[in-house]
Amino acid sequence: MFGSLGIYNYRLYASGQIISLVGVWMQRVAQDWLVLELTNGSPIALGFAASLQFLPVLLLSMWGGVLADRMDKRKLLLWLESALGVCALALGLLDVTGVAELWHVYVLCFLLGCFSAVETPVRQSFVVEMVGRDQLTNAVAINSMMFNLARIIGPAIAGVTIVAIGTGWVFIANAISFVGVVGGVWLMRTSQLQRSDPVPREKGQLLSGLRYVKHRPDLLTVMLLVFFIATFGMNFYMTLAIMARNVFGGDADAYGLLSTLIAVGTLAGATWAARRKTPRLSVFIGAGVLFGALEIVSGLMPTMILTGLMMIPVGIAMMTFNTTANATIQLAVEPEMRGRVMGIYMLVFLGGNPVGGPLMGWLGEINGRAPIIIGGAVSMIVTITAWIILVRRGDIAKPRLRRQKQQQQQQEEVSPAELQPSDR
Missing domain, CATH: 1.20.1250.20 (MFS general substrate transporter like domains)
Known part of the structure; x- marks a missing residue:
């Protein structure tokens, strides 16, 4: 591990x-x-x-x-x-x-x-x-x-x-x-x-990084998904404070408890992610859907204790999503482009906060549970949309096609000596 x-x-x-x-x-x-x-x-x-x-x-x-x-x-x-x-x-x-x-x-x-x-x-x-x-x-x-x-x-x-x-x-x-x-x-x-060999200093290297991502549908899909989920679904510095104070009538210690419990979940998620050697798009998509669903459920919990307990699986799903996205991006790019692509990745991961923060705050003024529930719903919708795109493009095989490919690979691995005369 x-x-x-x-x-x-x-x-x-x-x-x-x-x-x-x-x-x-x-x-x-x-x-x-x-x-x-x-x-x-x-x-x-x-x-x-x-x-x-x-x-x-x-x-x-x-x-x-x-x-x-x-x-x-x-x-x-x-x-x-x-x-x-x-x-x-x-x-x-x-x-x-x-x-x-x-x-x-x-x-x-x-x-x-x-x-x-x-x-x-x-x-x-x-x-x-x-x-x-x-x-x-x-x-x-x-x-x-x-x-x-x-x-x-x-x-x-x-x-x-x-x-x-x-x-x-x-x-x-x-x-x-x-x-x-x-x-x-x-x-x-x-x-x-x-x-990797350093890239010589040239004009337009920042734009070349943007063009590189633009012409890589796999990178673009992952980054867009990360942008929407990070912007609307991961505003816990704000949504947990709103839940603790405005929904459950707690003080700073209540906010601290919720923050600690989600940190416990993210630590557990990172520990589990450490067991995987290679990132898989199916895990990435599954974690995104699960994160959105768990976030919705946590926003509907009737007590602060139940909300806090739900933060642990929410944190696990969130960290699985984040670590898989990071590794997928880094392994998918050429070494000479990795720095620029990771710069763009960090921008999409953090750059939506000026939009998502005020919007979630406005929703919190209407209903204290709304930011976390709507954030979970947005996360689920965009992840399912991304899954459909990836399946149609062939990056994630449909279950039936995946089974057919596995059967075909198993047949190809059979040596000629093991085949019947009629099969040769």
Whole structure:
């Protein structure tokens, strides 16, 4: 199940990454809390800070993919991870010394967003160079396991630390955590990396990436499906808060419980995904349909406890969908295009939030259950539509045709000596 961890370079990377991810989740909590402290609890200020950190994804993620194809991904990661650590250290020092102001937080949120927007496609496309194609699906699943494990541990540590010694030391702790991932990348055996040749710098490389995806119906179908489900079905940072407060009359601890339970589900889903060696479109489609159906059911649950329990299978289906989509995209593209395609993938995965967030919020004003139920319905409809398209195009065989192909393959595997004279 953990085959990719047998690879020296990936083992170094994963060891540092889990430490860094815990620090990142700690900083997310501390950053939100600091904004609320500086503004006497202003939700508008908190939303603006989140927008500043998210906006660069729309502007820079595809350019990050271009850089990933042009440059040495390992060296690029060293610089980007170091820059993220410096931003965390700067915010921590400003906070600890008592001079932090709201505009400081805004500026550093924007810088963090810029570096993260470039770092994400570089990091995603670097995984295959560490582990190779055979272990890619396993490595993607382990990355998801680390992310969701940190999602459970990080906020818990941050909450205790903020109460004990304040937000500033959380930022400094996050800065220190980057030493792990930078050190891991630095100590890699470059001779064991399965690198692709860098693409020479030319005009129009970003557009060539877009044209490449446009003329690949398989990639286009997967990305469109990811866009709709991520935009309308995966707004749990908002839909769970609405359910906890407006439907069940709970407080922040109720929202925290629902968030923790879905994190448990995503961790379990990533663990299960790690057992698969190659992604399958049938698993991808099935996970999308199941995710939508479970999300609808969770929105109809009469109590918060039942809703929370439903979040576990919802998280499993969501993570199965995400990891399969990621691995499918990476394995389907040529190495020289992988960075640009992953930049586009991250854009479609995150770029719909400015549309889906306000729309789901408006629906939540009408009915607190509406966002999660409608999000599940949209997920089911677009997945079934994608399934029909893939079947008609032959990417997923119909059950009867699949059985016929299997029977034909079995017949072809029979040696001539085993055939009857009349069959020769």
